[in-house]
Each structure stands twice: as structure tokens, then as C-alpha cells.
Amino acid sequence: MSLSNYFGSWRSWFPVPTDDHGFDLVRWLLLEGHRHAVTGALLTLTFLSIIALGSLWTFEMSQLLTETQAVQTILNSLLSGIILLVSIVVSINSIVLSYDITHVDTQEDRIEGMMDFRHRLGQITSNKVTPTEPHSFLNAMANTIRREANELLAEVEETDEEFAEELKEYVSQITETTERLEHSITEGSGGKFGVLWLGLETDYGPMVNRSREITSRYGNDLSETGTDHFENLIEALELFATGREYFKTLYYTLEISELSRTLLLVSLPAIVVTASTILAINAHLLPDIWMLGLPPLLTFVALSLVIALAPFIVLTSYMLRVATVARRTAGAGPFVIKS
Numbered sequence: 001m002s003l004s005n006y007f008g009s010w011r012s013w014f015p016v017p018t019d020d021h022g023f024d025l026v027r028w029l030l031l032e033g034h035r036h037a038v039t040g041a042l043l044t045l046t047f048l049s050i051i052a053l054g055s056l057w058t059f060e061m062s063q064l065l066t067e068t069q070a071v072q073t074i075l076n077s078l079l080s081g082i083i084l085l086v087s088i089v090v091s092i093n094s095i096v097l098s099y100d101i102t103h104v105d106t107q108e109d110r111i112e113g114m115m116d117f118r119h120r121l122g123q124i125t126s127n128k129v130t131p132t133e134p135h136s137f138l139n140a141m142a143n144t145i146r147r148e149a150n151e152l153l154a155e156v157e158e159t160d161e162e163f164a165e166e167l168k169e170y171v172s173q174i175t176e177t178t179e180r181l182e183h184s185i186t187e188g189s190g191g192k193f194g195v196l197w198l199g200l201e202t203d204y205g206p207m208v209n210r211s212r213e214i215t216s217r218y219g220n221d222l223s224e225t226g227t228d229h230f231e232n233l234i235e236a237l238e239l240f241a242t243g244r245e246y247f248k249t250l251y252y253t254l255e256i257s258e259l260s261r262t263l264l265l266v267s268l269p270a271i272v273v274t275a276s277t278i279l280a281i282n283a284h285l286l287p288d289i290w291m292l293g294l295p296p297l298l299t300f301v302a303l304s305l306v307i308a309l310a311p312f313i314v315l316t317s318y319m320l321r322v323a324t325v326a327r328r329t330a331g332a333g334p335f336v337i338k339s
Helices: 003-008 025-032 035-056 058-067 070-100 104-125 134-157 161-186 191-201 205-221 224-282 296-328
Strands: none
Touching: 025 296, 035 224, 035 296, 070 224, 070 296, 104 134, 104 224, 134 161, 134 191, 134 224, 161 191, 161 205, 191 224, 191 296, 205 224, 224 296
16 A cells, blocks of 8 residues: 555545645545544643633633623533433434335335336446445446446447537547546545535536436437447436435435434533533532643533533534535535526
8 A cells, every 4th residue: 555545545534635636625624524534623622722711811810700601501502502412412313214114015115216216327337236335336337337438439430420529529528537446436535425425516417417418419420330339428427316315315324323322421521520620610529630731620621511512513524514515515406596
């Protein structure tokens, strides 16, 4: 394994520069970063911000923490919020999982649809065994789309030069897109999301629209073989589009389930620590140990607030990616809204 590939394998945990995007901290935060790593980064930033504020505003912060009920009020509000947040997210997760809890007729329709999709996929890719993993599906579709496009171009070049010139530009666009996809698969990282995002990030819309335009303009000029290649190309693009949209469903199911599990694991310690902190402040049982030259009260309150905020920061890290994926993949359907 080369040095670049070795560091690339840690891309989901640390913002590592890439050939395509360079050092893009925002992209790592919104998409490529592992949600646990993003949560840890946000928690660390929150803790350091509280410490910095307390260090720069020492006397006023000490008075605020010792002579008022502000801290107890904040912690009480956070404690109630944690319990409410867990209830809401678990309810959302139940709605997502209810998709799999349905009547046998619906399950039968899903299985039939899946088998039909696999049959069409096997025919178009000329494979007896259809791919069952996302990266295998993406590889197979990239190869099929490029093959059909090149065979169509070779067929047209022998008959119509004007049509061939326009088709060359179109095939060049397809080749560039599929090669970029295959390159990304080879260097793929980021776990389950990294593979799913390769399909979600591939913009198939312009290729499908251009195929329809060329068909309407030059459909009558195509030979029977050329027509077959064009139909195969369009069908391959449609199958890729279908797989891409299913990737969104698969991603949302996995992400919401992972969010619920992580939130449940984080919330119980957060509730215990927050409740204990409220009791300790009421009883004036505060620590008197200096750490790294920081006042004990400031460190204690900073840690307590960060732990109390942990469930909300977990939710933030996951929702940042869910919202980004929803925004960047909102091009399915007959209309596209550009913003």
C-alpha cells in the first residue's frame, strides 16, 4: 500500500488531502468524516471555547458560576432536553424501521421488484451473477455504460459523420464520468457511506437527458444495431439511476439507525453526569483540584456542560450529513431546482 493510500484509508477519521478536492475541511465535516470523529471534534471545540471564555473573563465567570443559579438552570434545561431528544429520535427511528414491518403482499411485491431488477441488470451487464454490493454494482454499471457508448460511437462513425461528431462529445462526457467513478472506487474510503456516496455523487441526469435529445433528433438515422446499442445505453443509465436512488434509501436507513444507537449510548452517561453535577452544585461539593493551571470550578463546569451537550452534538454531526446528502441529491424526478 502506497503512503497516499495509507493516509487515504484514515480519511474518514482525519481530514486528509485528496487529489480531487485537496484539503477541504468543510467537505470532511459535512460528508467524508466519520460521524464519531466529527462528534469528537465538535465536543473538543466546545470544551476549548468554554475554557478560553473562562480564561479571558476570569473574575466575571467565577462570580457567575458561584453566586447565581445560572448553571443549575442551564443544566436542568439540558437534562430535560436530553430526555426529550432521545424520545424524538427513537420515534423517528421507529418510523424508518416500520418500512420493513408490513403485509406479506407488500413483501412479495418488493421481492418480485428486486428479482426483476437483478434480471435486467444481469442482461445489460452480460453477467450470470449480478453484483450484490454497492461498489460491485457501480463498477459493473460504469463498465457497461462506457462499453455501450463506445460501441454506439463505432457504429455511427461508419454511417454519419455529422452525427458522429456530436456523439463523440457525448461519449467523451460519459467516459469521463465513468472513469472518475472507477478511480474513486479504487481509492474508496469512508466505510459504508464512502461507497454509497460514490453512487449518490455521480450526476446521471445530464447523460439521460442528452440521450433522449439525441434519440429524438437522430433516431431515424440509426441502423438496427445502432438502435440496439442506444437502447442498451439508455437502459443502463436508467438502471444506474434506479440503483442510485435506492442508495439514498439505504443510506438514510443506515444513518438513522446508527444515530439512534449512538444517541442512546451517549445519553445515559450524559443524564447521569448532568444530574450529579446539579446535585453537587446544590450541595456545594465542588472539586478543588487544579489541572494544567486551570481553575477547578471552570474545568468542572466546562466538562459538565460538554457532557450535557454531547447528545445534541451527536445529533448535529449526523444531521449535518443527512441534510447535505438530501440537498445534493435532490435532482431525481422530471424537474431540478437549482439554488
